[in-house]
Amino acid sequence: MKVPVNWLKEYVDFDLSVEKLADKLTLSGSEVDQILGSADFKNIVVGEILEIKKHPDADKLHVCQIDVGETKPRQIICGSLFIVEPGNKVPVALAPTKVGDLKVDKAKLRGVESFGMICSDEELGIGGGGLTFFDKKTKNGTNINDIFGRDAVLDIDLTPNRTDCFSMVGMARETAATLETKLKIVEPRPAKVSSDKKIKVLVKEKNLCPHYIAKIIEDVKIAPSPEWVQRRLLAAGVRPINNIVDVTNYVMLEWGQPLHAFDADKITGDEIIVRKAKKGERMETLDGVMRTFEDRDLLIADSVGPIAVAGVMGGAASEVSSSTKNIVLESANFEAVSIRKTAQRLALRSESSTRFEKGLPSRLQEIAIERAAELILDLAGGKVGSNVENTTRKDEVKTIKMDVQKFERFSGIQISDKQAVSILSSLGFECKKEANLITAKVPWWRLDISIPQDLYEEVARIYGYNNMPSTLPGGELPTPEGDPKLEMISKIKEVLIGAGFSEVINYSFTSKKVVDFLGENDKALKITNPISPEWEYMRTDLSGSLLGNIQTNQDNYNKIRLFEIGNIYIKNRNLSSERTLLGIILNSKKEDSFLLLKGIFDLLSNKLNIKLDLEEATVGLMETGRSAHIITQRGQNIGWIGEVNIKTKGFFGIKDNAAMIQVDINLLRKEYGRIKIYKPFPKFPASERDLTFVVADVVKVLDIEQVIDSMPSKIRTKREVIDIYRGKGLGTGKKAVTVRFTYQSEERTLEEKEIDQDQKDVIKKIETKLGGKVRGGKAD
Amino acid sequence: MKVEEIKKQFEKDLVHASSNQEVEAIRVAYLGRKSKVTDILKNIAKLSVDEKKTVGAEANKLKLEIDSALTEKLNQISAKSTKKPIDISEPGTKYPVGHMHPLTQFIQKSIDVFKSIGFEVYQSPEVDTAYYNFDTLNVPKDHPARDSFDTFYIEDGRDISDDNKLLLRTHTTNSDVRYMETHKPPVRIIIPGKCYRHDTLDASHEATFYQMDGLVIGEGICITDLLGTLRYFAQEIFGKDVKTRARPHFYPFTEPSIDLDISCVLCKGKGCPVCKRSGWLEVMPCGMVHPNVLKKMGVDPEKYSGYAFGFGIERLMMLYYGINDIRLGYSSDLRFLEQF
Structure with a gap:
């Protein structure tokens, strides 16, 4: 506004x-x-264009000689955005100065000097959107402050x-x-009726049009409005047209009630009909566009067809023109949602529709039509007919009680009854006071006030929120519940970031292409109104996002280590179920991506204090034989790890090898929260022994571990594979696996003999079970 | 052996020691558990009272002398260190460096501030029903925010006016009534999370954004509590020099509704392009929970009152880190992420 x-x-x-x-x-x-x-313009003055020539070296530039009130005219180069001719007086910035943020200095443009700039409305920040031409009587060199400064908007x-x-x-x-000052608003009196001409009004859609007033004014003289009307309309952003149209706009700006004037002689029949459109019905609107209507649109029609889109825009055929003699003035109330829908569908948001969309009181139509009649009589003359009114809704008279003590409790400030009454009265409420209770009659124009809290707001906002002190909520504290899931998520982020992984946050949207590739068409929620075809679905998995992230970064980085903790969305009949997943991805030029990532998996399970196992498995996008399920001690499958297969790398355009982990955070959380308990240091020293077994490459580390674990020992407390070697000296198809054994007792210092015996037993078992040979011996 | 003899022997041995290890061995030999000095002290009980006095004192004195001689020897040895100086301007060993997303960092900072005044974090679904996102929040069925120009809807076979219509939440305010279905006042929660609005993307508009909502309900919760909480938050995040300004506004779920502005953190309130020359940034919509919403929560508006707020994380994060394009947050581009 x-x-x-x-x-x-x-x-x-x-x-x-x-x-x-x-x-x-x-x-x-x-x-x-x-x-x-209202900007303070420095060195921007009225300049009269004396001469315009084409720039010798630039088609789009002109060289002007401009009289800016100095002894000699200034030479200024301008573009061809605006058409100016000698005699025009325009705003000119005199170099050196500033227009808004733009510095204007003496400059040479293609070899020709320029000593300033002609300023558009936009450059001056004065609205309007063109070039302002000053009255020819304005003195050249007048600072434009003297013209605009007094007319701030x-x-x-x-x-x-x-x-x-x-x-x-x-x-x-x-x-x-x-x-806190005085108001000087005068409600107009009903205009004196001087004609008995009337037009009938038939409202067929009473719900969509609860109030309609029509009034004929005969023998008007169409002419431009006087300067003060034009000036005000322009300042408010409305283009002046002629005295009748200008009055309807003026009254709309003044009172907020959109009005419309029809050329009475262009209306066929003796009746105005407010009805819904027939589907496909057409009419040309005032802006010259032919519109086609839906059966939901509300129209104003005569006996032949539509003459206006109710509340949105008039029809071109019944427009008030220079030849108009008699008019029908319409002041109506239309239902807000219907107007909004029609305006939106026709892409025709007008000053009128924006006001109807918010809802108007019925009293306003009466005031506006009388005010318009009064102004038309003034500006265009004519004979005024009486109002023809069709109404089904009266404004409700509301009174609300406000307890000042309750207000004080609600606001946190202290205020006297007198002060509250004074604020409410200044806003047009009629107040009565009994004890602590203020009874306020809501003014007819305030449709937004209906409960005591609305009155609290009125008092609080005029009192001023910035005059209120700061307090913190007092009283009883809620019992803290804690959230292990969030705590675990923070922990995971801390660990991964410490290990060199960076956190990404991806869009939840994904494309049909990706959903199809993942084979999750049945599971993916489809968006009815996506903003792009690439974003038609909600993601069902983090892999689509993270694999794409490798592609995004691979041209700039060799080593990419990323993770995301985010939600996925699964269709569950016609409901949605949401899960939080952890996805970790890395790439590598070598064949080591799986083990690189498995290291991170081990680190995480250590730091979270959750024991997790891997179980060989086939995972959709991963290489067969290089992927596994992640299993909890309770046997629950909570995710997977794997090396990305060639087909997937191809689909996402990934160059190097890559491996990925995906874990369900909600399931992981069930395992989280085990507190680490301190164990005292052992009293007796430990011994470590390393044994290297040369076995066939097909023998798995897990096989070796299982053989060792199958022979429990009271003194052997730990075994750990610390190295795997393939290559020289072993022969093809072989590998050397080094296992470190720890021996320790809580009761005594162990003797060499006991340890040697256990080592012998282990070696024997591995030799017989796995055909491995031992290399090397003692470690300490 | 007599104390005096031990001392002589010790001095002889020490002369020949030339490394830390040798000095350590001497320490074990003379002061260790099975050493000569320890022997003397162990056997002291067997001596007569007079002998105890003299021998005990001598042995203890010797122990101190040996100890300080050993320390001095060690100092001498280290002073003669043969290590060459290194070029300390050489680069250090590289360790992997990971980066936390700036959104997460900012959310974490905000959570910490609110936790310090008794708030807890709550989370609610991103794909939700019209009931929780709109209906319970006093948003009329025909409100423009429900249009498909503003809200993303899911194809679920339901009409847009259906209470159970699935949509992408437009704010984390969708938590408010859901939370109150299982909780009673007093309540103090914050709800950070991903939200969605149907918007065309450019440097300052995103269809995906993070919001942090807050909800406080209790007896006697008042407007100055709301103002105090948010002023405290603004100063904790942007420093004590930041100014705040509260303006009346309108939201369907609060009455009264307020917009809390902060003084522009870039120009310090002088006026710049970021704050549209006003010196103020509009950052925190808030208000007192509307009685209709309290009723939906099953809370008696006569007994309890509450306040709610909800602000976009991106806007604050961008100001905080000087980020000029909102889309960068979802770009997954390491050139962006590694700056944080």
Whole structure:
């Protein structure tokens, strides 16, 4: 909503700077987004164009000689964005100066010197969007501050609940309450009826049009509006057309009620019909576009066909033109949602539709039609007919009780009854006070007020939130519940980041292509209204995201180590089930990607204090024989690890080898939280022995471990594979596996003999079970 | 052996020691558990009272002398160290460096602030029903926010007006009534999480964003509590010089509704392109929970009151780290991530 400050002053007295006014209004709820036309222009003056020539070396540039009130004209180069001709007076920035953020200096453009710049409205930040031409009587060299400075316009972002503020009168009420000054609003009196001409009104859709007033005015004289009307309309962002159309717009800006004027002689029949469109019905709107309607759209029609899209835009055929003599004035109330839907569908948001979309009180139609009649009589003359009214809805008279003590408890501030009453009264509430209770009658224009909390807000906002102190919530504290899942997630992030992995957050959206590749078509939730065909589905897995991330980074980085903890979404009949997964991915130019990642898996299970096993398995996108399921001690499968297979690498365009882990966080969390218990140090020393077994390559480490574990010993406390060697000296198809054994007793220092005996037993068992040969011997 | 003899023998031995190891061996031999000095002290009980006095004192004195001689010897040896100096400007051994996503870092920072004043973290589904996302929050059925221009819907065979219609939550406020179905006041929670709005992407608009909501319900919770909490948060995050400004606003689920602005952290309130020259940044929508929403929560609005707030993490994170393109957060580009 654009509020010209000078216009505002017609309704309310105040004397403070525009900036102060803007601040105060912002803090009481009418947020001033920007102040237009009040900028302090330095060295920007009125200049008269004396001569224009084409630039000798640039087709799109012109060289102008401009009289800027100096002894000699200035040479200034301009583009061809605006058409200017000698005699025009335009805003000219004199170099060196600044226009907004733009520095204007003396410059040479293609060899020709320029000593300034012609400034568009946009460059000056004054709205309008073209080039301002000053009156030819304006003196050259006049600082444009003297012209614009006095006509500041507040551009206000209104909240959708405050329909009443979409008008000068509404903003005047707010201003008066905010500044605690007097309001000078006069409601118009009914115009004197001087004609008995009437038009019938038939409202077929009473729900969509609860109130319709039509009035004929005969013998009007169409002419341009006087300068003060045009100036105000322009300042508020509305283009002046002729006195009749301008009055309808003026009254809309003043009171917030959109009006429409039809050329009465272009209406066929003696009746205005408010009805729904027939599907496919067509009409040309005022903007010259042929519109086709749906059966939900509300139309204003005569006996032949549509003459306006209700609340949105008039029809071209019944437009008021220079030849119009008689008019029908419409002041109506239309149902908000219907107007919004039609305006949206036709992509035709107008000043009118934005006001209807928010809902209007019925009283407003009566005021607006009388105000319009009064102004038309003034500006265009004519004979006024009486109102033809069709109404099914009266404004509700609401009274709300406000308990001042409750307000104090609710707000945290102390306020006297008198102060509360004074604030409410300044906003138009009629207040009665009994003991602590204020009974407030809600003014007809405040459709947004219906409960005591609404009154609390009125008092609090005018009192000023910034005048309120800071406190913290008191009283009883909630019992903390804790969240092991979040705690575990933090721990995982800490461990992975410490190990050199970086966290990514990916979009939850994915494409049909990826969903098809993963074979998860039945599981993926489909979005009805995606913003891109690449984002038609919700992801069912982290692998699509993380594999894509390798592709994103592989041209810039050789070593990529990433992880994500994020949600996936699974279709469950027609519901959704959401799971949080951990995905870890890395790449490698070598064949070691699986073991690199398995190391991270071991690290995580150690730091989380969760014992997890791997179980060879086939995993969708992974190499067969290089992938496994991750199994808890309770035997539950909670995820997988594997080396990405060639087909998957091809699909995602991944160059190097890659391996990935995916784990269900919710399942992992069931294992989390085991507290580590301190064990005292052993009293007696431990002995370590390393044995290297040369076995066939097909023999697995797990086989060796199982053989060792099958012979329990009281003194052998640990065994760990510490090295695997393949190559020289072993022969093909062989490997050397080094196992470190730890021996220790809690009761005594062990003797060499006992250890030797166990080592012998182990060696024998491995030789017989796995055919391995031992190399090397004692370690200490 | 007599104390005096031990001392002579010790001095002889020490002269020949030339390494740390040799000095250590001498220490074991003379002061260890099975050493000569220890022997004397162990056998002291067998002596007469007079002898005890003299021998005990001498032995203890010797022990101290040996100890300080050994220490001095060690110092001499290390002073003669043969290690050559190294070029300390050579690069150190490289260790892998991982990076936490700036969104996570900012969320964690925020959680820490709220935890310090008694809040707990709660989480709710991203794919939710119209009931929790809109209906329970006093958003009318015909509200523009429900349009498919604003909200992503899931193909689930339901009509858009159905309470159970599936959608991508547009705010983490969808937690509020869900949480209250299983909890009673007093309540203090924050709800960080991913949200979605139907928006065209550019440097300052995303269809995916993180929001942090807060909900406090209890007896006597008031507007100044709300203001105090958010002012505290702003100063904890952006420093004590940051100013705040509360403006009346409108949201369906709160009454009154407020927008809390902070002074622009880039220009310190002087006015710059980021704050559109106003000196203020609009960052924290909030308000007192609407009585209709309290009723949906099963909370008696006559007895309890509450406040709620919800702010976009990206906006604050971008200001905090000077990030100029909101889409970078979801780019997974290491050139971005490794800066944090």
